[in-house]
Amino acid sequence: MNDKRPDSGLGKDLIGLETLSGDTISAILDTAEPFKEISERAIKKVPVLRGKTIVNLFFEPSTRTRISFEFAEKRLGADTVNVAASGSSVVKGETLVDTARNLEAMRIDMVVIRHGSSGAAQFLADRIPSNVINAGDGQHEHPTQALLDLLTLRDSFGRIEGLKVCIVGDVVHSRVARSNIFGLQKLGAEVAVCGPRSLIPAAIEDLGVQVFTHVEDAIQWADALNVLRLQLERMNAGYIPSLREYNRVYGVTQARLDRAPGDTVILHPGPMNRGVEIDSDVADGPQSVILPQVTNGVAVRMAVLYLLAGGAPERAEEAKKGEA
Amino acid sequence: MSRPLHIHGGRVVDPSQGLDAPAAVLVIDGLIEAVGPDVEAPEGAESIDASGFTVSPGLIDVHVHLREPGGEHKESIATGSRAAVAGGFTTIWAMPNTDPPIDDPAAVGYVRAAGRAVRASRVMPIGAASIGQKGEKMTEIGELVAAGAVAVSDDGHPVHDSGLMRRLLEYTQTFDIPVLQHAEDPGLTPGGVMNEGRVATALGLRGIPNAAEAGMVARDVMLSELTGGHLHVCHVSARQSVDQLRWAKDRGLRVTSEVTPHHLLLTEDLVRGYNTQAKVHPPLRVEEDVEAVRQALVEGVIDVIATDHAPHHYDEKEREFDDAPFGINGLETAFSLCMKSLVEPGHMTLSGLIDRMSCAPARIMGLDTGTLRPGAPADIVLYTPDESWTVDPARFYSRSRNTPLVGWVLPGRIRRTIVSGETRFEAEGDA
Numbered sequence: 001m002n003d004k005r006p007d008s009g010l011g012k013d014l015i016g017l018e019t020l021s022g023d024t025i026s027a028i029l030d031t032a033e034p035f036k037e038i039s040e041r042a043i044k045k046v047p048v049l050r051g052k053t054i055v056n057l058f059f060e061p062s063t064r065t066r067i068s069f070e071f072a073e074k075r076l077g078a079d080t081v082n083v084a085a086s087g088s089s090v091v092k093g094e095t096l097v098d099t100a101r102n103l104e105a106m107r108i109d110m111v112v113i114r115h116g117s118s119g120a121a122q123f124l125a126d127r128i129p130s131n132v133i134n135a136g137d138g139q140h141e142h143p144t145q146a147l148l149d150l151l152t153l154r155d156s157f158g159r160i161e162g163l164k165v166c167i168v169g170d171v172v173h174s175r176v177a178r179s180n181i182f183g184l185q186k187l188g189a190e191v192a193v194c195g196p197r198s199l200i201p202a203a204i205e206d207l208g209v210q211v212f213t214h215v216e217d218a219i220q221w222a223d224a225l226n227v228l229r230l231q232l233e234r235m236n237a238g239y240i241p242s243l244r245e246y247n248r249v250y251g252v253t254q255a256r257l258d259r260a261p262g263d264t265v266i267l268h269p270g271p272m273n274r275g276v277e278i279d280s281d282v283a284d285g286p287q288s289v290i291l292p293q294v295t296n297g298v299a300v301r302m303a304v305l306y307l308l309a310g311g312a313p314e315r316a317e318e319a320k321k322g323e324a
Numbered sequence: 325m326s327r328p329l330h331i332h333g334g335r336v337v338d339p340s341q342g343l344d345a346p347a348a349v350l351v352i353d354g355l356i357e358a359v360g361p362d363v364e365a366p367e368g369a370e371s372i373d374a375s376g377f378t379v380s381p382g383l384i385d386v387h388v389h390l391r392e393p394g395g396e397h398k399e400s401i402a403t404g405s406r407a408a409v410a411g412g413f414t415t416i417w418a419m420p421n422t423d424p425p426i427d428d429p430a431a432v433g434y435v436r437a438a439g440r441a442v443r444a445s446r447v448m449p450i451g452a453a454s455i456g457q458k459g460e461k462m463t464e465i466g467e468l469v470a471a472g473a474v475a476v477s478d479d480g481h482p483v484h485d486s487g488l489m490r491r492l493l494e495y496t497q498t499f500d501i502p503v504l505q506h507a508e509d510p511g512l513t514p515g516g517v518m519n520e521g522r523v524a525t526a527l528g529l530r531g532i533p534n535a536a537e538a539g540m541v542a543r544d545v546m547l548s549e550l551t552g553g554h555l556h557v558c559h560v561s562a563r564q565s566v567d568q569l570r571w572a573k574d575r576g577l578r579v580t581s582e583v584t585p586h587h588l589l590l591t592e593d594l595v596r597g598y599n600t601q602a603k604v605h606p607p608l609r610v611e612e613d614v615e616a617v618r619q620a621l622v623e624g625v626i627d628v629i630a631t632d633h634a635p636h637h638y639d640e641k642e643r644e645f646d647d648a649p650f651g652i653n654g655l656e657t658a659f660s661l662c663m664k665s666l667v668e669p670g671h672m673t674l675s676g677l678i679d680r681m682s683c684a685p686a687r688i689m690g691l692d693t694g695t696l697r698p699g700a701p702a703d704i705v706l707y708t709p710d711e712s713w714t715v716d717p718a719r720f721y722s723r724s725r726n727t728p729l730v731g732w733v734l735p736g737r738i739r740r741t742i743v744s745g746e747t748r749f750e751a752e753g754d755a
Contacts, residue, residue, distance in 0.1 A: 018526065096644060117644035118528035119598030138646070140528030178528055201525040202533070 008307045013125040013132040016141035017179050022186040027313045029151050032296070032303035034317045038075055039298050046320045048306055049078035052109045057099070058135070059085040059115040064270055064294065065135050065145070069112050072301035078110075096120060097127055104128045110308065113137070118175075131308040136175050144304060145269050146179030148297040150187065152289050153224055155296070156265050161188030166218040168194045168252060169228030169277050170239075172201045176269045180226060181207055194218035195250060198239045215250050219257060224265040227252050230277045243276045253279045263287055270294070328352045329745050330365035334374025334706065338381055339679040340686075340695035349379060351702040354744035359696050374706055377739055380678045381694050382414025382703035383659060384685035387479070387504070387558055387582060387630035389651070390416075390447070392438070393431075394423025399635040399723045401438040401447060404655070407633070407722035408445035409749035411655040412738040414703035415685075415693055416445050416633075420452040421480035427452035427463045429471035436472040444748050445741075446693075446703075453478045453492055453503060459485055462492060469499045474689070477504035479558055482540060484510055489544060493553025502554040502580070502689065505544055507565070508606065512536035517646055519592040519607040527598065529645060532607050538564035545572045548579050556688070557581035559632050561606040563616035570625045580688040582630035583617045585658045586728075589665035590614075594728055598645040601728040604634070605650035621680060622671055628685045629677075631658045635724030653726045657715055659707070660734035667709070668735060674709055702745040711737045 008031070009024030017025060038044055054073050058066055066082065073080045083103075094102075096115070103111065110131040113121050118138030125132035136142040154160055165184050171177045171193045184191045185208060193200060194212035205211060212218040218225065230246055240246050257264055266278070266288045274280045283290060303316070311319055329351035336347040336359060348363040349356065365371060390404040399407075401418070408416045418435055420426030426435060432449045439447025451468030453476040455461045465476055476496060483489045483505060492503045513532045518524050520531025541557055545568050548555040560566065560581050572579035591610055594602035602608055620626040634651025641648050659681065666672040672680075686694025693703045715732045717725030741749040 095639075095642075097642060115644070117646040119645045122598055123644055138528050139530075175528055178526070202520045202531055203522040203525050206522040207526065 008313050010307050012308070013121075014143055014304055014308065015121050015125055015132070015134045017143050017146055017182040017186065018141065020186065022188070025147070025150065025183055025186055028147055028300065028303050028307065029154060031307060031313045031316045032151055032299040034320055035302040035306070036296070036299040038302070038320055039295070044075045045077060046075065047077045048311070048319050049073065049076040049309055052078040052309060053107070054078045054080045054110040054112065054305075055103050055108050056080060056082045056112045057103070057114070058083065059113070059120070060136070062114050062135070065114065068294070068297040069135060069301050071298050072305055075298070076302055076305055078305070096123060100124050100128050104130060110305070133304060133308065138175065139173050139178070140175050141179040142175040143179050144297070144301050145176050146183040147304070148293055148300045149180055149226060149267055149269070150183050151296045151300055152267060152293045153265070155292065156289055157223065160184065163189040164192070164221055164223045165189050165226060166192040166194050166212065166222040167226045167228060168215060168218060168250065170199045170230050170234055171195055171204070171228065172199050173231070173234070174228050177228060181209055192218060192221060196240060199234065215252065216256060216259070219260045219264060222264060223262070224267060225252060226267040226269070227278050228269065229271060230273055243273075247276050251277060251279060252282050254281045254285065257282060257287065265289055267293055326354070326745060328357070328366050328369040329372065329702070330369040331372045331374050331379055331704065331706070332365070334377045334379040336379045336696065337675050337678055338696040339675045340381065340683040341697055343696070344675050349696060349704065351745040354702055354746070356696050356698050356700045356702050358698055372740070376708065377706040378674070378709055380705050380707070381682045381696050382705045382741060382743065383412045383681045384415040384691065384694055385413045385631050385633070385655065385658070386417040386628065386685050386689060388416045388418060388633040388655065389421065389635065390418045391422060391635060397637050397723075401435060402442045402444070403721060403723040404633070404635070405439055405442045405444035405447050406749075407655040407720060409741040409743070410721045410738060411657070412659050412705040412707060412741055413445050413655060414705065414741060414743045415448060415691065416655075417448045417450050417474060419477060419479045420450050421457055421478075425452045425457045426450070427455050427457065429464070429467040432468050432471035432473045443746070446743060448472070448474045450475045450477050450504065452476065453483055454488065457481050459483055459488060462488065462495065465495060466499060469501060473501070475501050475504050475556070477506070477558070479504060479506045482506050482508045482510060486543060486547070490547050490551060493547050493551040493555060497553055500690070502556040504556045504558055505540070506558050507537050507540035507544060508532075509536045509540050512539070517603060518595050519609050521592065521610060523592045523595060527595070534562035534564050534609065534613070537562045537606055538568060541565040541568040545569070545577065545579055548572065548577050549575065552578065554578045554580070559584050559587065559606055559630070560617055560620070560626055561587045561609050561613060563613045566616045566620040566625060569620065573625055580627045582628045583621055583626045584632045585629060585654060585661040585665070586652050588614065588618050588621065588629070589661060590728065599728065600641045600643065600645055600648035601652070601726055603645065603648050603650055604652050618665070618671060622676070627680075627688050629658070629662060629680045630685070631655055635722050636726045637724055641726050651726065652728065653717070653720065653722050653724050656720050656722060657727060657729055657734065659738060660713070660736040661729065663709060663736035664734050702742060704742040705738060706740040707736060707738045709736050711735070713737050
């Protein structure tokens with residue numbers, strides 16, 4: 001497809017945003033812009049990744065992320081295979097490294113991995129020559145989610161630099177939160193987190209993040225809120241007493257938003273628990289960019305696939321026309 | 325009996341008698357006969373030329389995991405005790421968290437007999453404190469001691485129940501043995517795989533806070549005060565634990581403790597990149613903790629260095645970080661790593677280090693070794709403190725190679741290890 005080495009700053013893999021520069025992140029977002037249009041066409045397919053084989057290796061259930069990756073891959077013309085852990089040799093006791101090596105032996109080009117253990121994507125990337133894209137590893141990072149959040153914020157505000165973004169909810173268990181913190185900071189945004197202290201990780205202040213324990217304060221401060229899913233398991237594990245109380249104390253409601261100094265933009269990585277961390281009138285209201293996030297997700301993933309396959313950011317426009 | 329042994333030409337460092345000078349050591353019938361500059365070899369004595377070597381009492385490690393029975397793919401009593409003598413250790417205490425655990429007299433007797441058969445380091449069994457190490461019901465401690473147990477511990481699992489810990493500290497007084505406690509409150513560590521803090525947060529790994537250790541140390545110190553029992557706190561890692569231990573020492577309680585070579589130097593930063601070789605229990609902490617435990621060791625608030633030698637098979641460490649086992653292979657790097665962390669930077673003299681690795685363990689545990697005084701068993705180590713070497717786990721005597729120190733250049737090479745007057749290890753190559 002391309003005779004040049006990538007000059008996007010991405011290496012072989014996309015494991016997380018912590019190790020990327022702001023310029024690289026911007027290059028990915030810029031590359032995503034021309035790819036947005038492909039999904040709006042009647043025939044949503046370009047030959048950018050024709051002949052490439054991609055395995056979507058999902059050790060955890062995922063609907064949105066897996067489908068988004070699959071659309072991105074297919075719209076770029078790649079051949080894709082989906083592997084779900086429950087139907088694979090993993091249940092027979094095969095180790096992650098053996099699974100990877102077996103896939104490698106079938107001569108694949110890229111692996112998109114979702115795994116319950118932090119570090120699993122890095123582990124894989126260190127052991128196989130294929131490009132590895134992290135689609136969420138444990139509580140570590142979910143870089144493409146953060147990239148689509150960044151793209152959506154940039155669409156809304158025209159910039160990232162100087163924005164105040166607060167991540168609300170179950171930060172301690174959230175890979176989305178970590179990737180957002182790293183990505184936003186590298187592009188010059190101010191980042192805060194908000195939630196009960198039992199759901200805020202230790203020493204998060206050391207990452208340069210402000211902590212709010214009252215959601216009202218966060219709403220006063222922020223230009224945008226990224227509202228995280230609050231999983232039922234957290235209540236059972238004793239992090240919070242009940243979902244009802246969580247909604248009462250931390251729920252993002254229209255009444256709370258109405259007291260904000262401006263029109264706070266609302267993001268949510270999904271899937272939502274309506275009536276728990278976010279009320280329906282907010283999720284479906286004019287300040288919500290939750291569905292644009294999903295749309296941007298496909299474009300951002302196309303950009304990442306294109307760049308890792310060796311594409312140059314400045315040639316993305318030609319590439320999508322099938323000229324590069 | 326064997327021929328007398330005359331070790332001459334070396335520098336003898338034996339803090340148990342305040343000795344750091346050129347001297348000869350004479351061994352007769354496995355016991356130290358004499359030490360001094362003018363000690364001559366009797367007729368027919370075997371002569372060991374220790375020129376260029378330092379001669380000290382053999383090192384004593386009160387905390388190793390030999391994995392036998394049940395974990396022979398990681399280590400065995402034979403491979404572990406050979407690794408010990410290669411590391412300069414003449415005595416090792418074997419933790420009972422095997423499969424099955426060492427919780428009955430037959431198992432204690434097995435470890436002891438198997439250890440003797442190897443003819444490497446002395447292997448002293450530690451009995452389980454509770455049956456099956458379940459933390460519920462006390463083992464037959466008297467029977468374990470009669471079979472050769474030197475202490476009891478549920479190491480690997482903390483004794484969580486305060487009532488059981490109290491009874492252990494009371495009951496062990498009959499036999500004058502310590503309770504070795506892996507101090508950690510399990511309620512504060514669910515799923516924890518590394519130190520709680522900045523690095524764990526960035527890596528998305530679950531943390532183990534200092535308070536989990538220090539809180540348990542505080543409780544156990546109180547129970548030692550209540551009962552008068554000998555509490556020995558294993559592998560101290562947190563600076564707040566040091567405060568508790570200092571308080572106990574100031575009050576004159578029967579509380580002793582140990583620190584590992586890795587906690588004296590390494591920090592949580594080593595985990596970055598999901599390095600499973602740096603996954604260890606308790607976890608590597610931060611620089612303030614390293615400084616605190618080091619200072620505590622220098623001051624004697626922490627009494628001894630112990631390796632917590634925890635061998636694991638390659639395949640077990642070649643896993644996702646959450647799934648890899650805790651532990652660092654320690655016996656063959658311990659002395660040198662401590663030379664690097666303590667003696668080289670000037671925190672301690674060589675004599676001070678030998679005290680913490682030999683004399684002090686003997687002193688706190690009531691052993692007759694850890695000294696070159698006449699009459700003591702002739703457990704001796706010959707080494708070159710200034711000679712550096714490169715850590716290559718492929719050359720370990722241990723069956724496992726799990727260490728975060730691959731390729732590190734460390735000072736201090738063990739040259740010869742003698743147990744009961746018999747050479748049990750000799751390094752290849754010239755000094």
